Structures are given as structure tokens and as C-alpha cells.
Amino acid sequence: MITVNIMDAAMTYSKESGYVGRVHFSVEGxxxxxxxxxxxxxxxxxxxxLFFLNQSGKEEQLEEVEDELEENDELFDQLVQAAKDKLAPK
Incomplete structure (x- = not known):
């Protein structure tokens, strides 16, 4: 289990594109x-x-986060909700 700190999030919606969001976050360690x-x-x-935010890091760490997102629905839902919370009202 990894510990995540959400730094920033955003989401937009359009009829053509649907929902498009992003979340910037750090992982403890x-x-x-x-x-x-x-x-x-x-x-x-x-x-x-999933990408490194500002500069490339260790591939093993990126893969660790990727694996956690695949296994941990609660973490993935937390990141989606952070973006959805920033969606401007229609």
C-alpha cells in the first residue's frame, strides 16, 4: 500500500470529448x-x-504506482474524485 498526497487536480467536460481530467500527486518515499x-x-x-510530472524518475517507481492503481480501486477512485471535485458546474 502506498501513501499518496494530492497536490493539484482539474477536470473539464464537453459533449464531444466527455470528461478529461488530471491529478498531480506525490508518493511517500x-x-x-x-x-x-x-x-x-x-x-x-x-x-x-500515468506519467512523471516534471522530470523522469526511476522506472521501477512508476511501475510500482501503476501496479498499485491496478490493484487498489480505492486509490484510483480517490484520484478520480479529486479531479471530479474540480469540475466546473454545467
Whole structure:
């Protein structure tokens, strides 16, 4: 289990693109911060990309976060909710 600190989040919605969001976060014990980009046409099933935020870090650490996101629905939902909380009202 990893400990995540959310630093920033954003989300937009358009009829054409659906929901597009991003969350910047740090992981306890990791040298570099991360960005997850999120996309969902209807706001239910989410696709994502995970990247280092400002500069590349250790591939093993990125893979550790990726594995945790795949296994830990609560963590993934926390990141999605952080972005959804920033969605401007329609």
C-alpha cells in the first residue's frame, strides 16, 4: 500500500470529448511527483495514463504506482474524485 498526497487536480467536460481530467500527486518515499490523466465519455468507465510530472524518475517507481492503481480501486477512485471535485458546474 502506498501513501499518496494530492497536490493539484482539474477536470473539464464537453459533449464531444466527455470528461478529461488530471491529478498531480506525490508518493511517500518516491523522489519524483506524478501526473495521472483521466478520460471518460460518460463519467463511469475511466481510462488513464500515468506519467512523471516534471522530470523522469526511476522506472521501477512508476511501475510500482501503476501496479498499485491496478490493484487498489480505492486509490484510483480517490484520484478520480479529486479531479471530479474540480469540475466546473454545467
Amino acid at each position: 518516491h523522489t519524483h511527483d506524478y501526473e495521472i490523466t483521466l478520460h471518460s465519455k460518460r463519467g463511469t468507465e475511466w481510462g488513464y495514463g
